[in-house]
Amino acid sequence: MSRPVTVLAAGAIVLAVLLVAALGLGALRARQADAPGRAEQVRDAAIADVREELADVFEQMDRHADRAAEDPAVRVALVRSDTLTRGDTLADAGALTALARLDVPASTSVDVVSRRGALVAWAGIAFPRAPGAPPDSALSQTVRDGAGRRAFALWVPVRDTAGRVVGAVRVVRLAQAAVPVRNRYLQDYDVADEWRPRVAVPFTVSFGDVRG
Numbered sequence: 001m002s003r004p005v006t007v008l009a010a011g012a013i014v015l016a017v018l019l020v021a022a023l024g025l026g027a028l029r030a031r032q033a034d035a036p037g038r039a040e041q042v043r044d045a046a047i048a049d050v051r052e053e054l055a056d057v058f059e060q061m062d063r064h065a066d067r068a069a070e071d072p073a074v075r076v077a078l079v080r081s082d083t084l085t086r087g088d089t090l091a092d093a094g095a096l097t098a099l100a101r102l103d104v105p106a107s108t109s110v111d112v113v114s115r116r117g118a119l120v121a122w123a124g125i126a127f128p129r130a131p132g133a134p135p136d137s138a139l140s141q142t143v144r145d146g147a148g149r150r151a152f153a154l155w156v157p158v159r160d161t162a163g164r165v166v167g168a169v170r171v172v173r174l175a176q177a178a179v180p181v182r183n184r185y186l187q188d189y190d191v192a193d194e195w196r197p198r199v200a201v202p203f204t205v206s207f208g209d210v211r212g
């Protein structure tokens with residue numbers, strides 16, 4: 001006989017060392033044998049496996065963010081965009097070319113954002129941002145848009161040659177999306193489905209998130 005067990009994992013990511021504590025994950029639900037001592041073992045194994053999968057996702061996102069943030073064309077574009085504000089779009093050719101070289105997956109986007117919130121360059125899927133200036137330090141979070149899509153977001157600041165923060169790179173990786181009509185071409189998406197073959201027990205993931 002088995003029963004569903006809810007495993008809570010709350011906390012934040014320490015991005016400096018890319019250690020996944022929880023990333024705002026609301027709960028992991030794993031089915032386990034109803035035997036003494038097994039509950040904790042199954043819970044710990046499921047959490048460890050999912051954390052490893054999640055860490056792999058963020059490591060890939062971090063590589064994209066670092067490559068973009070360190071590209072000279074991106075830095076030049078952000079310096080040029082210093083007077084632009086939220087709602088402005090520069091579409092800098094050099095920065096667009098730099099992002100195109102990243103060859104990001106279809107489920108990922110990379111945005112270059114000025115220190116005042118203007119969009120300077122982009123690549124990949126479109127995912128809205130919350131109003132305001134980008135963070136001036138590394139930040140990871142789960143985000144949600146108006147359509148109910150959920151995604152992992154990673155911000156990395158960009159500095160000029162003098163060390164001044166001139167903007168940021170945001171990498172977004174789609175995590176969950178529901179389609180209004182399902183058919184052979186359109187299906188709901190859940191990143192956890194990609195992890196299931198490598199996780200020892202069945203599980204579901206629900207996300208705590210913020211808008212944009």
